[in-house]
Amino acid sequence: MKLSFSHLIIFFFTGFSFAQSHKTTCEDGVKKALLDFKKGNFVLKTLGQNIDKDFDPFMIKVAKEKYNIRLSYSDCVQFPNEKCYRKTMDEKVFAKFGSDIEAKIETEALVEFKQSELYRKTIQPKIDTGFVFTIVHVQAKFSENETAMREYIKTNIREIKNSSYWNENISFIVEKDGSLSNITFYKKPKEEVKEEITRIVNLMPKWIPAKYYGETVRFKQNISISSKQEMEMMDEIRAKKTKSTN
Known part of the structure; x- marks a missing residue:
């Protein structure tokens, strides 16, 4: 026997009312x-x-x-x-x-x-052949300190003439040994901005690599890098918002 839509609605709300009347x-x-x-x-x-x-x-x-x-x-x-x-x-x-x-x-x-066939046939080969993971159980990290990468960029980024404020989204691969490779830009920035971002990434210390089922794997990392002026401006905006809410 099929219930009509109206019967379903009555059933739902009757059940809901019953549940509400017997609150625990x-x-x-x-x-x-x-x-x-x-x-x-x-x-x-x-x-x-x-x-x-x-x-x-x-x-x-x-x-x-x-x-x-x-x-x-x-x-x-x-x-x-x-x-x-x-x-x-x-x-x-x-x-x-x-x-x-x-x-x-x-x-x-x-x-x-x-030890399962599923793992040995589908997962282990990816780990062994250098597959680049985008979903992992433990993501790669610049450092255990969450603010360390921002401080590193803010300290080391160079000013670029006629390009005071900019922000670029990029990706790169964090290799199993923590080194970085394959820098990719999602948009086409000015050449001097691209060169500075590439320099900053290449100077980064080794990252803590990603883990998948407890195994160290290659991982595609997405980050954004801003100019020092951009970061300082955003810091001021956040500070004002925090002050206004306190």
Whole structure:
């Protein structure tokens, strides 16, 4: 039997009203978590909201078979009872298995995943042959300090006559050893600006390379580089906005 659109609307709002009339509290979530834990129903929302259809099954398998923990994905929206359930369950699970249990599951699952035919046939060849990744698990970084690259550019950029204010978007490849190659400009800048940006990039110290499934890989990095005057102007604008909101 097929439901008409009007029936579906009535069904939706009836269900919504029912759910709203039976609101659960934070205390309800805590009680349920304690009861589930007592029964041996251990739950962690380790998988977040990003689905990795290749690796997640290995995480789920290791967690269930070795620790009897059920892994699930995080909800986009959580009601108070759900937040309290997760907080209580996390505390109990971490107390039982250790605060590093999620990292342990991931490490153990990664060992099994790398032994799989899927990994050996589709992922390992890309890593071994120098494939340039655009999506990775750990992005390449100029430094552990988030502001270090900006300070490096601001300190080392040279002024260009008749080109005081400019900003250019570029990309380059961060190699496995952290060196940079293949500088690409998304627009065609003035030749003197192009030369200065190329000089600045070539002078950069080695980056911290990207990681994919724990392996060091080549990675396409996108950044923007501005003139010193442009950066100083933007700093002043940000400072004024911050001052006006305080």
